[in-house]
Amino acid sequence: MSCYTPEVQYAGSLAPNDGYSGESACNGAATTGEALGPYPTQAGSNPGYGVPPADLVKDHSESDIRVDPTNSQHLIGQSKWIVSPEGYNHVLGFYESFDGGNTWSVQGHVPGYEGWTDNTDPVGAFDRYGNFYSMILPYQFFYNSDGSHNFQTGSKEPNPTLPNDVIAMAVRPHGATGPSDWISTHNGGPDYVATYDSSTNGNGPDKQWLAIDTNPNSPNVDTIYAMWVDFHFATPVPFVSTAKALPGGTHTDWSAPLRLPEPAHSPQGVTYLLPHVDGNGKVYTTLTNSDPKKHYCCDAISVDSSGDGGKTWTVAGIVNGNIAPPPLEYANTQFRDGIEDTFTVGQLPVSGVYPLFVSYEDYSAGHGNVIVTASYDGGATWTSFEQVNDNASAVDAFQPNLTSAADGTISLAFYDRRLACPAANSSEAAGAGLAKDTLNLNYSGSLPPYGASNYCINSTIQFYDESLSPIGHNVRISAHTWDPQLNEPKPGRFNGLEGFIGDYYGNITSGSTDYTTSVSTFDDGTNPENRQQQIIATIAVP
Numbered sequence: 001m002s003c004y005t006p007e008v009q010y011a012g013s014l015a016p017n018d019g020y021s022g023e024s025a026c027n028g029a030a031t032t033g034e035a036l037g038p039y040p041t042q043a044g045s046n047p048g049y050g051v052p053p054a055d056l057v058k059d060h061s062e063s064d065i066r067v068d069p070t071n072s073q074h075l076i077g078q079s080k081w082i083v084s085p086e087g088y089n090h091v092l093g094f095y096e097s098f099d100g101g102n103t104w105s106v107q108g109h110v111p112g113y114e115g116w117t118d119n120t121d122p123v124g125a126f127d128r129y130g131n132f133y134s135m136i137l138p139y140q141f142f143y144n145s146d147g148s149h150n151f152q153t154g155s156k157e158p159n160p161t162l163p164n165d166v167i168a169m170a171v172r173p174h175g176a177t178g179p180s181d182w183i184s185t186h187n188g189g190p191d192y193v194a195t196y197d198s199s200t201n202g203n204g205p206d207k208q209w210l211a212i213d214t215n216p217n218s219p220n221v222d223t224i225y226a227m228w229v230d231f232h233f234a235t236p237v238p239f240v241s242t243a244k245a246l247p248g249g250t251h252t253d254w255s256a257p258l259r260l261p262e263p264a265h266s267p268q269g270v271t272y273l274l275p276h277v278d279g280n281g282k283v284y285t286t287l288t289n290s291d292p293k294k295h296y297c298c299d300a301i302s303v304d305s306s307g308d309g310g311k312t313w314t315v316a317g318i319v320n321g322n323i324a325p326p327p328l329e330y331a332n333t334q335f336r337d338g339i340e341d342t343f344t345v346g347q348l349p350v351s352g353v354y355p356l357f358v359s360y361e362d363y364s365a366g367h368g369n370v371i372v373t374a375s376y377d378g379g380a381t382w383t384s385f386e387q388v389n390d391n392a393s394a395v396d397a398f399q400p401n402l403t404s405a406a407d408g409t410i411s412l413a414f415y416d417r418r419l420a421c422p423a424a425n426s427s428e429a430a431g432a433g434l435a436k437d438t439l440n441l442n443y444s445g446s447l448p449p450y451g452a453s454n455y456c457i458n459s460t461i462q463f464y465d466e467s468l469s470p471i472g473h474n475v476r477i478s479a480h481t482w483d484p485q486l487n488e489p490k491p492g493r494f495n496g497l498e499g500f501i502g503d504y505y506g507n508i509t510s511g512s513t514d515y516t517t518s519v520s521t522f523d524d525g526t527n528p529e530n531r532q533q534q535i536i537a538t539i540a541v542p
Contacts, residue, residue, distance in 0.1 A: 002057040002081065002093060003030040004109045005037025007050050007140075008117045008158050010087030012147050012494040017439040019486040019521075019530045023084040025053040034108030034179040041115025041190070044161025049142075050115065055083040057093065057109070059532040061489055062502030063517040064122045067510040068174075069214050070130035073100045076172070077506060077517050078122035078134060079534050081109045085489040087143065088500070091119040092136055094172070101515060101536055106177065112170050112184025112191075113138040115159045121208055121503070127222065127245035128214035130174035134182075135193075135210040135226055139165040147494025151204075153197055163195040165205050167228050167241075173249030183249050193226050193241050193254045202233035207339070211275035211283065212245055213309075218281030220309035224251060225283055227260075227273035235269040238262070238287060242310040261315050262287065263302045270302070274343040278354035282307045284316065284379065286343040286358060290325065299323040301341055301358060303379035316379030324364035329498065330396050331367070332443050332455045335484045336491070337398065338503035344402040346410065346466050350376050355466055359388065359400040359412055367454070368396035370414050374468045388462050390474045391418035395454040399502075401516075405509040405541045409471070410464040413507040413516045416474075417454050419481050424450035428480065431523045432456065433530030437485045441497050449483070456481045459505075459518045459535075463542050477537040480522040486530040487521060501532065514539050 003026035013022025030036060042050030059082035068074035074097070081093030091114060095107040113119050116138035124134045140157050141149040150156075153164045169191040170184040184191055196203045208228035213220050222245045229236035238260040244252040262270050270287035277283045282305060289300040301319040306312060326337045341360035348354075356375040361368050362385075370388040375381060389397035397416040404410055422428035429435075434448040449455050459478035463471040488499035506517035516537045521530045 001029045001031045002034065002108055003036055003054040004034070004057070004091060004114065005039065005052055005054045006083055006089050007042060007045065007115055008089065008142055010084045010089050010143060012086050014086050014495065019433060019436040020086060021529065022086060023089070024056045026056050029056055030054070032108040032179050035111065037114060039111070039114040041113060041162065042159065045115065045159045049158040057081045057083055059085045059487055059489055060093065060534045061500055061519060061532050062122055062504065063506035063519060063534060064124055065506035065508050065515055065517040066124050066126055066132065067508050068126050068130050069128055070174070072510045074098055075101055075515065076124060076132050077534060077536065078124055080120065080122060082489055085487050086494050088489050088491045089118065092122050092134065094134070095534070101538060106179055108179030110134050110136065110170050111180050111182050113168060115162050117141050117158055123208060123210050125210045125212045126214070127212045128216065129245065129247045131245065131249040132172040133210060133212065133224065134170045134172070135208050136168045136170060137165070137205060137208050138168060149493065163197065165196040165203070167193040167205055167208055167226065169193060171249040194239070194257050196230065202231065204231040205229070206231055207271050207273065209273050209275060211277055213277045213281055215279060215281065220281040223309045225275045225310055226254070227275050227285060229271045229273065236271040238270050238273055240310055260287065260304050261313050263315050263318060266300070272339050272341055276343060276345040278345045279347065279349065280354065283310060284345060284356060286319070286341060288341055297324070299325045299340065301360060303356065305379060317375065317381065319358050319373060319382050320385065323360060324362055326361050326363045326368050326398065329442055330398065332452065333484050334440065334442050334497055334499040335488055335501045336498050339399070342400045342402045344404045344410070346408060347404045347406050348408040348466060350466055353378060357402050357410055359402050361398050361400065365394070367394050368398045370397045370400045372412060372468065383468060386468065388412055389414070389416055389460070391416065393418055393453070399505050401505040401507040403507045403509055406511070407541070408466040409541050410466065411461060411507060411509060411514050411541065412464065413459065413461045413505055415457050415505065415518065416460045417457055419456065419458055421449045421452045421456040421483065422481055431480060432483050433486050433521060433523060434483055436530060437483055440485055456483050459516065459537065461514065461516065461539060471542045475539065477516060477539055478520065478535065480520065480524065482520040482522040484521070487532055509541055512541050514541050
């Protein structure tokens with residue numbers, strides 16, 4: 001059990017609906033060995049903020065998993081570490097295995113940035129020395145009386161001694177064993193990549209992502225590519241900053257943020273930066289444009305590239321300029337859509353060029369399908385768009401995540417809803433906690449949702465060779481169907497419509513094994529409250 005002292009406590013509760021129980025004091029329940037707080041970055045907090053008690057971590061939304069290049073048995077996963085689903089109150093947490101995922105012996109919250117209300121968006125990468133980098137977005141808000149979030153800056157901030165929003169880094173050095181063994185400082189201060197004040201030009205950083213060049217033969221070896229967007233109100237502006245990873249978990253200074261180029265005719269900005277490095281040291285990232293003037297009806301995905309370690313960038317090509325994105329909330333349930341596309345680079349060249357792969361959600365059929373395409377010329381042209389999910393029924397598939405294996409195999413994992421919710425009076429319905437699902441503002445059927453279609457969720461994977469020929473069919477990798485309504489965090493306000501399971505799915509390979517991490521609320525005997533937990537699944541790479 002994990003606990004920490006949040007910067008901002010929240011008393012609101014939706015109990016007993018949908019399994020909610022509000023925020024709960026730790027009261028000695030912690031078993032991780034992590035520091036329970038208060039923390040150094042909370043020292044400048046306004047009265048009433050950054051004070052005990054430490055609270056119990058309940059939900060674990062959003063999924064990321066990485067493998068140490070120096071030790072294939074060493075894995076680190078991350079997720080949001082949520083003490084109040086109703087208040088969307090969280091830092092980032094990690095869980096670590098040294099035996100190939102059989103056991104997860106170390107876990108806790110990622111320390112160093114507890115002085116902000118939330119730390120969000122778990123994404124990490126190992127360098128070639130076995131140091132693990134966690135790129136973090138800490139930000140401040142306080143709660144209005146109705147439970148909504150107030151991002152006002154200045155004297156009313158919970159902690160006015162800290163910037164309102166930052167892009168930052170924490171590093172778990174190779175050989176670390178304790179839950180608090182992280183480096184979150186650089187040059188005597190917090191390891192900031194960039195800092196923002198949300199009252200200026202509507203600034204709001206978001207959607208950070210990370211890649212590190214670990215190839216010793218690359219001309220850009222050890223380059224860390226830190227990417228994010230800065231929302232100028234509704235317009236996201238993409239940035240990159242670089243540094244060099246050093247042994248021992250340190251790095252050189254971050255470069256000044258550089259704005260990435262955008263394709264012509266995208267004044268609405270771009271988001272979802274997903275950098276990957278090919279075997280020649282060239283780095284690519286996708287960029288996604290959503291047009292608010294067209295009510296976000298149509299997305300366009302493009303690719304940028306750099307061959308000189310991130311100093312200069314060009315637009316490599318357009319993947320698809322007319323994609324129908326999903327609605328904000330999926331049918332029948334309240335959880336919102338996440339990052340709609342995913343990107344990876346093949347590990348073996350094809351005709352001397354490392355292939356690029358993009359997958360995305362397409363809602364043109366009135367439900368979510370997952371589409372995949374490839375480029376064999378550095379992003380200039382793309383193959384035909386192929387549907388990945390092979391379900392016969394018209395149900396949603398969403399949040400795809402691509403990764404590539406050392407032998408060239410491509411893995412594509414995603415959530416899908418092809419299986420109905422379990423039937424009443426079944427053991428699966430009991431484990432899924434369906435009896436707790438009694439309030440759903442997006443569902444016209446009867447509750448609890450026994451046997452409901454396009455409602456409950458499973459996890460699925462599909463493999464391809466580098467020519468994008470499918471290897472077999474979709475494979476279910478979740479043992480149990482689960483209900484996303486239970487204990488879902490509320491990112492907008494305490495009693496709002498919008499819920500959350502995470503914006504993305506974790507997927508990585510190591511040797512002949514594929515590891516995924518994804519959310520489930522199913523009670524397998526260890527989750528009686530049906531809270532959001534991270535489930536690690538393994539499958540052999542064919």
